Amino acid sequence: MCARRHSIITSFVATILKTGSDGVTADTVEAAARALRAGEAIALPTETVYGLAANAFDSHAIERIFNIKGRPAHNPVIVHVASLAMARACARSWPREADLLAQAFWPGPLTLVVPRGSRIPDAVAAGGETVGLRWPRHPIFQEIIEACGFPLAAPSANRSGQVSPTTAEHVQRSLGERINWIVDGGPAEIGIESTVLDLSVTPPRLLRPGMIDAASLKSVIGPLDSTAPPEGVLRSPGLLLKHYSPRARLLVWSRTSLASLANELEQSQMDACQVHFLCLNPSKPPFPFGRVTVMPHEPAAYAKALYAEWHRSDELGAQLIVMESVPDRPEWAGVQDRLRRAAA
Ligand code: TXA
Ligand code: MG
Numbered sequence: 001m002c003a004r005r006h007s008i009i010t011s012f013v014a015t016i017l018k019t020g021s022d023g024v025t026a027d028t029v030e031a032a033a034r035a036l037r038a039g040e041a042i043a044l045p046t047e048t049v050y051g052l053a054a055n056a057f058d059s060h061a062i063e064r065i066f067n068i069k070g071r072p073a074h075n076p077v078i079v080h081v082a083s084l085a086m087a088r089a090c091a092r093s094w095p096r097e098a099d100l101l102a103q104a105f106w107p108g109p110l111t112l113v114v115p116r117g118s119r120i121p122d123a124v125a126a127g128g129e130t131v132g133l134r135w136p137r138h139p140i141f142q143e144i145i146e147a148c149g150f151p152l153a154a155p156s157a158n159r160s161g162q163v164s165p166t167t168a169e170h171v172q173r174s175l176g177e178r179i180n181w182i183v184d185g186g187p188a189e190i191g192i193e194s195t196v197l198d199l200s201v202t203p204p205r206l207l208r209p210g211m212i213d214a215a216s217l218k219s220v221i222g223p224l225d226s227t228a229p230p231e232g233v234l235r236s237p238g239l240l241l242k243h244y245s246p247r248a249r250l251l252v253w254s255r256t257s258l259a260s261l262a263n264e265l266e267q268s269q270m271d272a273c274q275v276h277f278l279c280l281n282p283s284k285p286p287f288p289f290g291r292v293t294v295m296p297h298e299p300a301a302y303a304k305a306l307y308a309e310w311h312r313s314d315e316l317g318a319q320l321i322v323m324e325s326v327p328d329r330p331e332w333a334g335v336q337d338r339l340r341r342a343a344a
Contacts, residue, residue, distance in 0.1 A: 045185025051154030
C-alpha cells in the first residue's frame with residue numbers, strides 16, 4: 001500500500017498578535033514579553049514606525065537583530081525605555097539638555113544621543129561611546145517594556161535599505177520569513193522615524209530630522225550646531241544619502257516643471273502603468289500615470305501616509321514614482337529629508 005505522502009507545509013510567515021480589547025492586549029503583551037525574555041527579536045508597534053525589538057542588555061539578542069535585518073554592524077541601534085529612570089540607567093552621564101528635552105517631548109518621537117552606560121553592549125552602539133535613547137509613546141510598546149523590566153533595542157522592522165514599515169502587514173512582507181512574532185498595534189500614528197539629536201557634542205547636533213522640528217528643539221535648549229559634520233566622520237549612518245527608499249526609482253518634481261517631465265516620460269519607452277504619481281494638488285495629471293494619489297496638505301498627515309504609499313507602489317510593481325515637491329518650510333523638514341534620500 002502506498003500511503004499518500006504528506007507534503008511538509010512550512011509556514012514562512014510570522015504570527016501576528018492582535019491588540020484591541022483589554023483581554024487580547026494583555027495576552028499579547030505577555031506573549032511578547034515571554035519571547036523577549038527568551039532573547040528573541042520580535043516586531044512591535046511604535047508611534048513612528050514598527051521596530052524590530054530585542055533585549056538591549058543582551059548582546060546575543062542584539063546580534064539577532066542585525067542578522068535578521070541584514071544591517072551593517074557599523075550602524076548603531078536606538079534603545080527604547082519606558083521611564084526616565086530607565087533612560088538614565090542606559091547612560092554614563094545625563095546632560096541637563098536631556099532632562100529638559102525629555103520633559104518637553106517624552107514619551108514621543110525624539111531620540112537623544114548621550115554617553116553610553118556600561119550595561120549597553122558594544123553591538124548596540126556599533127562600538128561607539130554613545131547610545132541613542134527614546135521613550136516611545138505607543139501604549140503597547142510601553143506595556144511590553146514594563147512587562148520585560150529591561151530596555152528594548154529596536155531599529156525599524158524592515159530589511160536593511162528598505163522603507164520602514166508603518167503597519168504589521170508591511171513587517172510581514174519584509175521580515176515575515178525571518179521572525180516569529182509581530183505585534184499589531186494599528187497603523188503608525190506619525191509615520192516617519194524619530195528626530196535624532198546628538199547631545200554628546202556641544203552645541204547639540206541634529207542628526208536626523210523628524211516631526212519634532214529644529215525650532216521646537218531650540219525653543220527648549222537654545223542653539224543647535226548646524227554646520228556640516230567633519231569630512232569622513234560617519235556620525236550617524238542614517239545620514240547616508242541613499243536611505244529609506246522604495247524599490248521603484250523615485251523622482252521629486254515641482255509642479256511648474258511637471259509638463260517637461262511628462263514630455264520626457266512620453267518619449268521614453270516606459271510603460272505608463274508602472275509610473276505612479278503622488279501629488280499635492282488634485283488637477284488633471286499631465287501623463288497617463290498608472291496610479292495618481294493626492295497626498296494630504298498638512299505635514300503630519302502627509303508623513304503618516306507617505307511610507308504606506310511607497311509600500312503600495314512597490315506592491316503594484318511601479319518602476320518609477322514621481323513625487324510632487326513639498327513646501328520648503330520648517331514643519332516639512334522631516335518629510336523633505338525622506339524624499340531627498342529616497343530620490344538620491
Ligand atoms: O522612530 C524611530 O527612531 C524608529 C522606531 C522603531 O523607534 N527606529 C529607527 O531606527 O528608525 P533605525 O535603526 O532604523 O534608525 C536609527 C537611526 C540610524 O540612523 C542610526 O544611525 C542612528 O539612529 N543612531 C542610533 N544610535 C546612534 C548613536 N549612538 N549615534 C548616532 N546615531 C545613532
Ligand atoms: Mg531604519
